[in-house]
Amino acid sequence: MIEIIQTGPFNTVQDLGRPGFRNIGVTASGAMDPLALKIGNSLLGNETGAAVLEIQTYPFKLRFSKATAFVVTGADCGASIDGRTVQPWCALSVGGGQVLELGQPRVATRAYICFAGGIDVASVMGSRSTSLRGAFGGNEGRFLITGDVLQLGEVSAPLNLPATGLAVVDPTYALSDVYPAHEDGALVVRAIPAGEHSLFGEDAERFWSQTWKISTQSDRTGYRLMGEPIKPTTPVEMRSHGVVSGVVQVPPSGEPIIQMADANTAGGYPKIAGVIEADLWRLGQARIGSRLRFVRVTHAQAAEVERAVVGFIDDVGKTSRMVCGALQAMK
Amino acid sequence: MSASAAKIIQPVEALALDRNGARVSPIGSRAFLLEATGEFDLAAQRRIWALSRAVELWSETLEIVPGMTNLLVVLTVTPEDPEALALRLLEAWEQAESIDLAGRTIEIAVTYGGEHATDLAALCDRSGLSDHEVVRIHYEGTYRVFALGSAPGFGYLHGLDPRIYMPRKTVPSLNMARGCVTIGGMQTGVAVLTGPNGWNSIGFAELQMFDPMSATPAVMAPGDTVRFVPASIEL
Numbered sequence: 001m002i003e004i005i006q007t008g009p010f011n012t013v014q015d016l017g018r019p020g021f022r023n024i025g026v027t028a029s030g031a032m033d034p035l036a037l038k039i040g041n042s043l044l045g046n047e048t049g050a051a052v053l054e055i056q057t058y059p060f061k062l063r064f065s066k067a068t069a070f071v072v073t074g075a076d077c078g079a080s081i082d083g084r085t086v087q088p089w090c091a092l093s094v095g096g097g098q099v100l101e102l103g104q105p106r107v108a109t110r111a112y113i114c115f116a117g118g119i120d121v122a123s124v125m126g127s128r129s130t131s132l133r134g135a136f137g138g139n140e141g142r143f144l145i146t147g148d149v150l151q152l153g154e155v156s157a158p159l160n161l162p163a164t165g166l167a168v169v170d171p172t173y174a175l176s177d178v179y180p181a182h183e184d185g186a187l188v189v190r191a192i193p194a195g196e197h198s199l200f201g202e203d204a205e206r207f208w209s210q211t212w213k214i215s216t217q218s219d220r221t222g223y224r225l226m227g228e229p230i231k232p233t234t235p236v237e238m239r240s241h242g243v244v245s246g247v248v249q250v251p252p253s254g255e256p257i258i259q260m261a262d263a264n265t266a267g268g269y270p271k272i273a274g275v276i277e278a279d280l281w282r283l284g285q286a287r288i289g290s291r292l293r294f295v296r297v298t299h300a301q302a303a304e305v306e307r308a309v310v311g312f313i314d315d316v317g318k319t320s321r322m323v324c325g326a327l328q329a330m331k
Numbered sequence: 332m333s334a335s336a337a338k339i340i341q342p343v344e345a346l347a348l349d350r351n352g353a354r355v356s357p358i359g360s361r362a363f364l365l366e367a368t369g370e371f372d373l374a375a376q377r378r379i380w381a382l383s384r385a386v387e388l389w390s391e392t393l394e395i396v397p398g399m400t401n402l403l404v405v406l407t408v409t410p411e412d413p414e415a416l417a418l419r420l421l422e423a424w425e426q427a428e429s430i431d432l433a434g435r436t437i438e439i440a441v442t443y444g445g446e447h448a449t450d451l452a453a454l455c456d457r458s459g460l461s462d463h464e465v466v467r468i469h470y471e472g473t474y475r476v477f478a479l480g481s482a483p484g485f486g487y488l489h490g491l492d493p494r495i496y497m498p499r500k501t502v503p504s505l506n507m508a509r510g511c512v513t514i515g516g517m518q519t520g521v522a523v524l525t526g527p528n529g530w531n532s533i534g535f536a537e538l539q540m541f542d543p544m545s546a547t548p549a550v551m552a553p554g555d556t557v558r559f560v561p562a563s564i565e566l
Contacts, residue, residue, distance in 0.1 A: 021548075022405075023394070023396050023479060024548060025479050025481055025541075026483045026548070131543075191359070192359060240399045240481070241398035243358060247359065264481060265482075266398060274362070277360050299360055299412075300412075302360035303360070306360070
C-alpha cells in the first residue's frame with residue numbers, strides 16, 4: 001500500500017492503455033512515455049504493462065506502508081528516500097514507513113514510479129489507465145490528490161535485489177545508435193507523410209524544414225505547435241475518420257497539432273504526417289516551450305527502430321532475472 | 332552522425348494509393364486509413380461495414396476503427412512493406428459487398444427547446460423554418476448509426492433532413508452539457524461529455540450513452556436505428 005502525501009494536479013495511474021475501443025469513441029490513454037514504464041516494470045520482474053504512477057507536476061511525495069521494491073524511470077527528478085538521493089533507473093528495496101520524494105526535473109518532464117506487483121486498481125475495459133476525459137479507470141477516474149491510498153499487486157516471488165539496487169542505463173544513452181541526437185537544440189522526431197501531405201504543396205517542405213515550438217496549450221491529449229503556419233493549397237472538407245496518437249493534424253490556423261496518449265479517437269482536420277510509434281516516448285518527455293523538427297522516414301526504418309527497442313526491453317528483463325537469481329543462489 | 336541517422340535524411344515519397352473509388356494512406360507506422368472517395372451515403376457505409384468484418388479477421392490486425400465512409404486499421408507491428416499492405420486493403424475493398432447490420436432500434440426521449448437549445452434560433456434563421464417546424468422535422472426523421480467516435484459512446488447519426496443541415500460552429504460552445512441533442516453539418520447526435528462542442532444544440536435527452544463498467548459500454552452500435560421521441564416541446 002502507498003499513501004500520497006503531496007501532489008500537484010494531473011498525476012495519474014497509467015499502464016499501456018486500453019487500445020481496442022476507439023471504435024466506440026474511447027481514447028487509448030496509457031503512459032506518455034511507454035518505454036519508461038516498460039523498462040521500470042521489466043527491472044522489477046513485473047508484467048511489462050503493469051500499472052504505475054505517471055508524475056508530471058511536482059513536488060510529489062508518497063509513503064510506503066510496507067516493504068517492497070520500486071524504481072523511478074523517465075525524467076530525472078532528483079528522487080530521494082527519507083532525504084537520501086536515489087538514482088533514476090535504479091530498482092531499490094524499500095522498507096515500510098519510508099518516504100519517496102520527487103522534485104522538478106531539469107530535463108525531460110514525466111517521471112514514472114513503478115512498484116513490485118504494480119498498482120492494483122480495478123481494470124476497466126481491459127486497462128488500469130486513468131481516462132481523465134471519460135472520468136473512469138485508474139484511481140476513480142481522476143488525478144491523484146493528497147491522502148489517496150493505493151494498493152499494490154501481489155508479488156508471488158519477490159525479487160532479491162542487490163542492496164545497492166539494480167540499475168539500467170538511461171535509454172536516451174543506451175539506445176543512442178537508433179535515436180538521433182538533438183540538432184541545434186531541437187528534438188528530432190521521425191514521421192511518415194500522411195494522407196493530405198501532398199495537398200500542402202510547397203508548404204509541405206516548410207513543415208519538414210522548420211523547427212516547431214511546443215506551445216503552452218499542450219497536455220496528454222495533444223501538443224499544439226507554434227511556427228510559420230502551413231496551409232493546404234485548397235481547403236479540404238474531410239469526413240470524420242479514426243486517428244491514433246502521433247497523427248499530426250493541421251487546423252485552419254496552420255499550426256499543427258500532434259495527438260498524444262489521450263488523443264481524440266476521430267478527427268477531420270487534414271493530416272500532414274504521423275509520428276512513428278517508436279518516437280512517441282521522446283515526444284512524451286518533450287517540455288512545453290522546447291523545439292522539435294520532423295524528419296521523414298520509411299516504414300522499414302520505423303520497423304528497424306521498433307526491433308531495437310523491443311530487444312532492449314527484453315534484455316533488461318532477462319538481466320534483472322539473472323542478477324537477482326544469482327544473488328538468491330548465493331544465499 | 333551515425334549510419335542510421337544518415338539514412339533518414341533521404342527524402343521519401345508519400346504513400347497514398349488511389350484506386351477504384353478508394354484511397355489508402357498511412358497514419359504513422361502502424362495505422363492505415365482506407366477512405367471511400369465516392370458519395371457520402373448508406374451504400375458506401377454498408378461496404379465499409381463489410382470491409383471492417385473482413386479486415387478484423389486478418390492476423391496482423393490489432394484494432395479497426397470504422398469512420399464516416401472510411402476505415403482505420405491499426406496493425407500489431409509496423410509492416411516492412413506498406414505498399415503491399417495498402418494493396419491488400421484496396422483488394423479487400425473491391426471485394427467488400429454491401430452488408431446491412433441488423434441493429435437495434437433505440438428511442439431517445441428529447442426535450443426540444445428550453446435552456447439547452449442554445450442554437451435553435453440560429454437554425455431557424457438559417458433554414459427559414461419556424462422552431463416548431465425544425466423540431467418536427469428532426470423528430471420525424473429515422474436515423475442510422477454510421478459509426479461511433481470522438482467521445483465515449485458518441486454515435487454519428489446519418490439521415491438528417493437536408494432542410495435542417497447546419498454547419499459546425501467556427502467558435503465552439505465552451506461548455507455544452509452532456510445530453511444536448513445536436514446537429515453538425517449533415518449529421519445529428521447526442522453529446523456524451525460536457526465540454527467544448529462545435530455542434531448546434533436544439534434539445535436535451537437524459538439517456539446515458541456510455542457506461543464503462545458495462546459489458547457493452549456503448550448504448551449505440553453501428554447499424555442501429557435511432558428515433559427521437561418528443562417528451563416535451565418548450566418553445
